[in-house]
Amino acid sequence: MYRSKVLSLFLVALVLLVASCSGKIEKKPGNALIGYVDPFIGTGFHGHTFPGPVMPHGMVQPGPDTRLNGWDASSGYHYSDSTIYGFSQTHLSGTGIGDMGDLLLLPFTGEEDDKPIALFDKKDEHAEVGYYKVRFKNFDVEAELTAGMRVAYHRYMFSGKETKRVLLDVGHILQRTWGHSNMANEFEIIDRQTIRGLKYSKGWAQDHRVYFYLRFSSPFILNEVNINGDDVDASAESYQGKNVHAYLQFEELKTDEALEIKIGISAVDMEGAENNLKSEMPNWDFKALKERNQKAWEKELERIKVFTGDKDKKTTFYTALYHSLIAPMIYQDADGRYRGMDLQIHQAKEGHTNNTVYSLWDTFRALHPLMTIINEKKSVDWVNNLLVKYQEGDFLPKWPLCANYTGTMVAYPAVANIADALSKELPGINKQLALEASVNSARYKPELIANVTHIGKRELMPLYNKFVDAGTYIPADSIAKSVSYGLEMAYYDWCIAQIAKLTGDEELYHEFDKRGQYYRFYFDKETGFMRGKNADGTWVTPFHPRYSSHDESEYVEGNAWQWTWFVPHDLNGFVDLFPDKAHFIQKLDSLFTTSSEVLGEDASDDITGLIGQYAHGNEPSHHIAYFYTYLGQAWKTQELVDKILHEFYPPTPEGIIGNEDCGQMSAWYILNAMGFYQLTPGDPTYVISRPLFNKVEIALENDKVFTIQVENNSKANKYVQHASLNGTPLPELLFGHKDIKKGGLLKIIMGDKPKFNN
Structure with a gap:
């Protein structure tokens, strides 16, 4: 994430061999999984x-x-x-x-x-x-x-x-x-x-x-x-x-x-x-x-075993898994004492571990969903730790570092982690406390924060909340980054609605579900972009969708091309803003073909890993390719995922196309290399993408194994022809978290030509 001057756009291209053979990784000296980790990657x-x-x-x-x-x-x-x-x-x-x-x-x-x-x-x-x-x-x-x-x-x-x-x-x-x-x-x-x-x-x-x-x-x-x-x-x-x-x-x-x-x-x-x-x-x-x-x-590393004879792919995969398991970091002494978000010394309750380095705006998208699959206990611990931080500091942090509120990034992303864990029925989370923490964090005002005296100035959001609470948009001529905040807050409010539904609070569910629709305020039907709107209702002009600035635009670490697509929670409603689905797809196609040139003297360094204006080097783009599968054009998802996996993740020091962001870039790779991705944390549905390996085994904490088996897999055969779960054909390339928890077999058959009806 973050920082300074114009970046000469960089694209890493490395041709990796795809092995057609498969062989189980045996546990023997010299062939341990740690041998495939290269700490110099990235x-x-x-x-x-x-x-x-x-x-x-x-x-x-x-x-x-x-x-x-x-x-x-x-x-x-x-x-x-x-x-x-x-x-x-x-x-x-x-x-x-x-x-x-x-x-x-x-x-x-x-x-x-x-x-x-x-x-x-x-x-x-x-x-x-x-x-x-x-x-x-x-x-x-x-x-x-x-x-x-x-x-x-x-x-x-x-x-x-x-x-x-x-x-x-x-x-x-x-x-x-x-x-x-x-x-x-x-x-x-x-x-x-x-x-x-x-x-x-x-x-x-x-x-x-x-x-x-x-x-x-x-x-x-x-x-x-x-x-x-x-x-x-x-x-x-x-x-x-x-x-x-x-x-x-x-x-x-x-x-x-x-x-x-x-x-x-x-x-x-x-x-x-x-x-x-x-x-x-x-x-x-x-x-x-x-x-x-x-x-x-x-x-x-043994939580996931991949079966392939391609050493480069194993190296990229297990290094990515290694990077995904560094943060959040334990921040607690051996005797259970720790410094809390109020900067006071606390004694951890039995079974609780305090952590730090939660890069939540980044990691709610792929890292934490990955961990709900491979380490359910740790996922629960992290949610509970965020709730403890709420109790210590009166609101959920968005980037806590060493007992400090850094105020970094946008809105209140912790609620996405909480909603995702609850939607997947992870046990041991206090739902009422989760709802309280989420609602209060979405509504908080400076005068309500009693315990915290060391908050980074960017952490406080009363001006943003003022407009959202009033049921309207955030005016661009009043507050910077209005579009990014408005879109993210709409998604986070949708997450709170899911928490309320799971808790049985119908009133809060309807309130926050309505707030989840506020992304519509920022959509300009004439241009087809999410744009900044002034207090008088006029659009900000001049408008340059490729302009990207840290300090002056309505967007955070990106431009209108990248941010227009941040509506992961309501794709059908988003499509309805266009004249029809065909116009939506045409606009989406143009994201990946429009010139990669970025306008603006202070263009974000995070605009890297470009395919047209899609920027894989930064998180707001990470979900976009999966829209195609939901829209009936899964082959486009598969083409894009194939390109990203092969070109943006080589096993070299340059092998991460943007900031690793505490495991997010690597977790995206892990999920997609296995063959699936979660479009919307808070909705426990996975999209089948483009698997790299002939076979993957995921060891679950309930002692079951979820296996992905791929037939006819090769560099040329990047298109999914058929998928079945435990022998039952999948009518769509979608399956649920419950399917993973049950264990069993996801079978995917690949081919060299798109299948146009999946």
């Missing part, structure tokens, strides 16, 4: 992923920081770089705004330098699940990293006779040019092998606290401490300032002895960081933690 172009180790949904993500500022430094790493500032302990996966990058360490040799920088060659860098390694060119050091749930583990091997040193930079920050800054740094020498402290910073998360506890395998000498740019006496036991870094020297390391460092972190306090370290990694055993990490990932 670290190039604008994917914004990181290559460092992480546990599934882990709280710590140690890895190299190669870039500190700018949009392509959002994760702290870019594949094109050849310098390393050091290894920080936390990173975001695929976001369009940068943050984290907490507590940096850099091993180096020789004399002290003011913030030394390491150089490396790509041939000397390696990443796999649970493990990262690099050898520096300018220092005699090889560094290795692995990770637990709340603990980072570093291992540095120094060679040569030069002095062995480590930079400890408490004040390290990504994105200083975006206004990120430190509020306070501190560290305390506990003994010659132990340091603890705090990094307290302000960035995307306005109040971000990371407590840390470090243990070194060898004693250190504190050479130098720098506070706010000045060197200070290095003989004290503790140090405080806004920006603090220090240099440690290790004289007692023997030849061929590695320096090992264990780092526990906590958002609660230093005692929490220490307890996390001691609970999770009491011993010195880098190999054991790496193996624990990899076993955890193998278990997660």
Whole structure:
């Protein structure tokens, strides 16, 4: 998501071989599923992923920081770089705004330098699940990293006779040019092998606290401490300032002895960081933690097994699954304490886990629907966690980061997650609380928010709500982004209507179902686009449907071409706005054929992965291709999905065509590669698209297996000829979530020519 200047449109094209053979992935050494994960995929172009180790949904993500500022430094790493500032302990996966990058360490040799920088060659860098390694060119050091749930583990091997040193930079920050800054740094020498402290910073998360506890395998000498740019006496036991870094020297390391460092972190306090370290990694055993990490990932990846002999496809698929299981991240100490949305310390109730990094505007579309299939328990936990966040802060967050309301993106997308989980009858969710949280979040006003004092200004929506509550449109000459907000709020209100129906509240159902029709206010029948409308009822002019701007247009991260189609919940009503279905289809066809040129000097960087004006690199386009199947032209869906799967997801560093967005881009690939997609979260119906694999097995939590078996599958045979469920032909290329939960067999037969009556 997000940010700055005109982007030279980039299109990755890579021809991937489609294997016609199939063979079961056997569990044996050297053929584990983690072997198909390439953490470098997405670290190039604008994917914004990181290559460092992480546990599934882990709280710590140690890895190299190669870039500190700018949009392509959002994760702290870019594949094109050849310098390393050091290894920080936390990173975001695929976001369009940068943050984290907490507590940096850099091993180096020789004399002290003011913030030394390491150089490396790509041939000397390696990443796999649970493990990262690099050898520096300018220092005699090889560094290795692995990770637990709340603990980072570093291992540095120094060679040569030069002095062995480590930079400890408490004040390290990504994105200083975006206004990120430190509020306070501190560290305390506990003994010659132990340091603890705090990094307290302000960035995307306005109040971000990371407590840390470090243990070194060898004693250190504190050479130098720098506070706010000045060197200070290095003989004290503790140090405080806004920006603090220090240099440690290790004289007692023997030849061929590695320096090992264990780092526990906590958002609660230093005692929490220490307890996390001691609970999770009491011993010195880098190999054991790496193996624990990899076993955890193998278990997660086994939720889906694909059958094909094509290694490239396995690599893309399992790397996508890996990326889909990084966020949301656990944000809770081993003892159950956590920092809540009110910034107070809470004790988690039994069975509840607090999480952070919910990129909800992105992930409600594919990531969370995918998880309702492969990890029902986690899906329920996340919904319940969002409801707890509502109780702590009086409204549902739309992009919570480290106990902060960032206010990022549009409206109240959490209700889509809630509606989808309830529509799929996931057990263990309080429906009445879900309805209360959803309605209050749709109606909230600043004066109603009692508990929250740290809200990003974009989180508050009283002006938008004022017009929606009045039953009218959001005027473009009063509020920016009016069309995007209006369309999204209509869909979210439809989601609330579904929650009300499931809860048995007819009054609220009718109220929010009516609000779900407010998308109609923005449709201009003369142009066939969703447009901004002024308070006096006139359309905003001049109107350029290809114009895209972050700051001045009526659209968020897109233009009229992309946003016109955001009506996933009422396709029939949407079609009725046109003279007839043929005119609607003609307009939809033109989306994929109109020039890819984007107008506007401040065009969004997210307009990537273009097929005409369709932009797969950003989320508002992700559902559009499936309209064709509902309109009786399924072959067009299949052609588009085939093109996207093969051209926009190569197994290379450039293999994610836009920001990964915490798993959304990858989850889209996973679902479609298996052969189906959900058009509308909140409606538990799946559309059969264009499967890549001859066979897929999805292991369900009820111990059943849902199998997709595909016949006559090849690169040329991209059109669905016939589909059946447990031997019963499907009259339409649709099936339900209940069908998956029952287990069984979805059989799809492919051919090289469109079938015009499916």
